[in-house]
Amino acid sequence: MSAHTIDIRIENEIASLPIDVLERYNVHGPRYTSYPTAPEWNDEFGADDLRSAFVEANRAQRRPVSLYFHIPFCEKLCWFCGCNVIINRDKAVSDPYLSRLKTEIGRFAASVAADRPTVQFHWGGGTPTYLTPEQMRDLYGHTAASFHIEPDAEIGLEVDPRVTTAEHIAAAAELGFNRVSMGVQDFDPKVQEAVNRNQTFDQTAATVAQSRSRGMASVNIDLMYGLPYQTIDSFRETVERVIELSPDRIALFNYAHVPSLRHAQNAFRRMPMPVGLEKFEIFRAAIERFTEAGYVFIGLDHFAKPGDEMALAQSDRSLRRNFQGYTTKAGSDLYAMGVSAISQIGRAFAQNYRDTGHYYERIDAGGLATMRGMWLSDDDVLRSAVIERLLCHCVLHTLEIEAEFGIDFAETFADSLEDLRAFERDGMVRISDDRIEVTPLGRLFIRNLAMPFDAYLRRRDPAAKPVFSKTL
Numbered sequence: 001m002s003a004h005t006i007d008i009r010i011e012n013e014i015a016s017l018p019i020d021v022l023e024r025y026n027v028h029g030p031r032y033t034s035y036p037t038a039p040e041w042n043d044e045f046g047a048d049d050l051r052s053a054f055v056e057a058n059r060a061q062r063r064p065v066s067l068y069f070h071i072p073f074c075e076k077l078c079w080f081c082g083c084n085v086i087i088n089r090d091k092a093v094s095d096p097y098l099s100r101l102k103t104e105i106g107r108f109a110a111s112v113a114a115d116r117p118t119v120q121f122h123w124g125g126g127t128p129t130y131l132t133p134e135q136m137r138d139l140y141g142h143t144a145a146s147f148h149i150e151p152d153a154e155i156g157l158e159v160d161p162r163v164t165t166a167e168h169i170a171a172a173a174e175l176g177f178n179r180v181s182m183g184v185q186d187f188d189p190k191v192q193e194a195v196n197r198n199q200t201f202d203q204t205a206a207t208v209a210q211s212r213s214r215g216m217a218s219v220n221i222d223l224m225y226g227l228p229y230q231t232i233d234s235f236r237e238t239v240e241r242v243i244e245l246s247p248d249r250i251a252l253f254n255y256a257h258v259p260s261l262r263h264a265q266n267a268f269r270r271m272p273m274p275v276g277l278e279k280f281e282i283f284r285a286a287i288e289r290f291t292e293a294g295y296v297f298i299g300l301d302h303f304a305k306p307g308d309e310m311a312l313a314q315s316d317r318s319l320r321r322n323f324q325g326y327t328t329k330a331g332s333d334l335y336a337m338g339v340s341a342i343s344q345i346g347r348a349f350a351q352n353y354r355d356t357g358h359y360y361e362r363i364d365a366g367g368l369a370t371m372r373g374m375w376l377s378d379d380d381v382l383r384s385a386v387i388e389r390l391l392c393h394c395v396l397h398t399l400e401i402e403a404e405f406g407i408d409f410a411e412t413f414a415d416s417l418e419d420l421r422a423f424e425r426d427g428m429v430r431i432s433d434d435r436i437e438v439t440p441l442g443r444l445f446i447r448n449l450a451m452p453f454d455a456y457l458r459r460r461d462p463a464a465k466p467v468f469s470k471t472l
Contacts, residue, residue, distance in 0.1 A: 006281070009288050010297060010440035017441065021426050022280060028466040029447045030454070031300075032391055033323045034342075034349060035384040036374060039467045040456050041349060045373035047362075053348035054111035060346065063333050065112060066120035067147065068324065069101065069139070070338030072356075073130040075163060078197040079267045080185070080227060080255055084340035084354050085126050094131060097338075097356065100363040102142050104337045107368065109146035112335065118149045120329040122156040129157070129164040133171035140175045154179060154329060161207040162199050169207070173214035180211045181220035181251075186227060187238045194228040194271055201241055208245050218308065221247040225282045226255035228271035235282050236289065243293045249310060250295065250303040251325070252286055256469030280472050287444070299394055299443040302326055319392040326392065339369075347376040379455065382407070387450045394438040394446070419452035447471045 005016045030037045057063070072086045073094055086093070121143070131139070143149070156179035157172050164182075172180070184204055185197060192198050204221075211219050221242055225235060242250065257273070259265040274282055287297055295303040296311040302325070304310040313319035313328040320330045323342045334344040340354040350373035353359045362369040376384065382405050390396045398409040410417065420436065423429045428442030429449060442449055448471050451457055 006277075006284065008284055008441060008444070009291075010443070011291060013440050015427060015439075015441040019277060022277065022472070025445055025448050026276070026280070026470055026472040027448070028468045029451050029471045030457070030468050031447065032387055032450055033321060033325065034344065035387050035454065036349075036376070036380055036456055037454075037468075038342075038351075041351065041372045041374040043372040045348075045350065045370070045375065047368040047370045049348065049373060049375065050343070050345075050350045050368055050370045051111070053343075053345040053350065054108075057333050057346050058111075058113040058116070062113060062116055063331055064119040064329070065116050065147065066322075066327070066329055066332040066334045067118055067122070067143070068334060068336040068341060069123050069128075069143075070125065070336070070341040070352075071123055071128040071130065072126040072339050073097075074125070074127045074160075075130065076196065077264055078183075078185075079195050079264045080224065081264065082256060082258070082262055083126065086356070091130070091132070094135065096360070098131075098135060098139060100360055101338055102139065103363050104369065105143055105146055108335050108337060112147065114148065116148070118147045118153055119332055120154045120156075120327065121149060122158075122324055124158050124324065127158070127160045127163060129159045129168045133165075133167045136168070136171050137175065149176070156181060158182070159207060161203045162197075164207055166210050169210040169214050169216075173216065178216055179218040179220070180207075180216050181222065181249075182207055183222045184238075184242065185222065185224040186230060186235065187241050188229070188234045190229045191227050191234070194268070196267070205245060208247065218248040220249040220251060221245065222251045222253060223286070224253045224255050225286065226257070226274055226279045228268050228273050230274050230282060232278075232281050232285050236285060239286050239289050243289070248305050248308050250290060252283070252290075252301045252303065254283070254301060254469065254472065258469065283444075283472070297440070297443055298326065299438070299446045300391065314393060317389070317393045317395075321388050321392055347381065349374045349376075382412075383453050383455060386413075386453050390436065390438065390450055390453070391446055394443060396436040397434065398436065399434050413453065415458070416452040420449070423449060445471065 005018050008015050008017055072084055074085045074087055075089050077087045155177045157177045159180050159182050161182055187201055208219055257265060290303045291297050296306055297303055298310060298314055309328045310326055318330050320327050322334055322344055336343040339352055339356055339359045341352045343350045350370050352369040353371040359369045386401060402409050420429055420431060424431055428439055428445055430437045438449060
């Protein structure tokens with residue numbers, strides 16, 4: 001490595017990345033949990049539109065169902081958090097919320113044809129284990145009586161090892177949860193103190209062990225780079241501790257510093273934070289160590305053991321992406337409930353109100369809590385497919401796109417292909433007559449590689465205030 005390049009080893013390939021190339025590609029861009037992205041949605045889309053999407057979903061493809069419940073409560077706020085959360089140590093606050101959520105479940109269930117199976121079910125937050133085991137059983141039982149949950153459904157739960165007890169894990173396993181995902185972010189005590197999340201290795205190890213002993217098929221650990229006081233050496237220690245725990249999947253998230261939107265992040269104003277090259281070096285070192293330990297770098301920010309469903313789904317090109325990130329359940333409609341929850345049903349995106357005041361009001365009035373959304377055009381559907389396959393499979397078979405959508409790929413995406421030539425020269429992508437293939441180096445820049453296909457991004461004023469985080 002020279003003073004002007006960084007050597008990166010990924011999957012036994014070593015690439016030299018010029019620092020000026022790194023700086024050129026470290027731009028603001030979407031994470032593409034949807035296309036079009038949320039800033040393009042509008043508040044003219046309301047409850048009547050969502051009802052129309054319900055009807056169309058039963059009448060058209062009648063796809064399998066994926067369920068998501070948002071449990072927004074936490075006992076304590078982590079300063080880095082970008083999720084929609086409610087901080088309250090008084091657990092009684094969850095009772096009125098669960099009452100409305102169960103009412104919403106009933107309304108959604110009434111809109112789903114009885115013969116449409118539920119193949120995926122996820123509780124996110126917030127902290128779902130803020131609920132008591134008894135509340136978990138009650139909510140799950142209500143849902144199981146309302147939807148047809150398949151025996152082999154993927155049923156996942158986000159947990160916080162600081163508040164999750166052995167009784168929580170036992171109840172989850174008893175109900176049928178087979179996947180758990182837990183936040184860690186960083187094991188360094190100084191970093192934990194800075195971000196207001198004190199969580200010991202022993203707490204995390206105990207939750208992993210309890211999950212394993214209860215037969216959970218997959219354990220995921222979330223990490224975050226770019227936090228205050230992180231260094232390459234300190235984060236290497238965290239990486240080694242995570243490898244010691246041997247999770248099936250690892251998510252290594254890029255901390256998005258947006259204090260104008262997330263006011264709690266202003267707590268970091270006087271703290272040293274890794275940025276630019278230093279932040280990228282933390283990411284690079286983690287990628288190298290995880291892949292050296294046998295994990296497959298899925299791309300973007302995810303790793304999985306070679307035999308994990310995520311790695312297998314990427315290999316056979318069935319991996320997909322939605323608002324929970326990567327998913328192995330292709331071809332399902334996402335029905336999401338709770339405050340801020342986002343549904344993706346057919347050609348419609350719909351998001352609930354973000355605050356309990358409006359959410360309770362709409363549910364109590366006998367309706368749906370839809371705040372905004374969007375109907376997708378034919379062009380949106382086409383570009384969504386292209387972006388998703390590039391992100392998920394790291395290869396795009398252009399002849400398949402042509403046959404599926406009845407287009408000439410080179411003609412339709414002439415501007416996109418021209419933009420990709422710069423990435424090709426930098427060794428991040430290989431372009432041929434029938435495919436666009438992302439190289440191991442390109443997986444680090446996968447968000448950048450998707451951006452040329454984003455018609456809305458192309459029309460956005462470059463001088464306007466950024467609405468997305470930096471890509472690296």
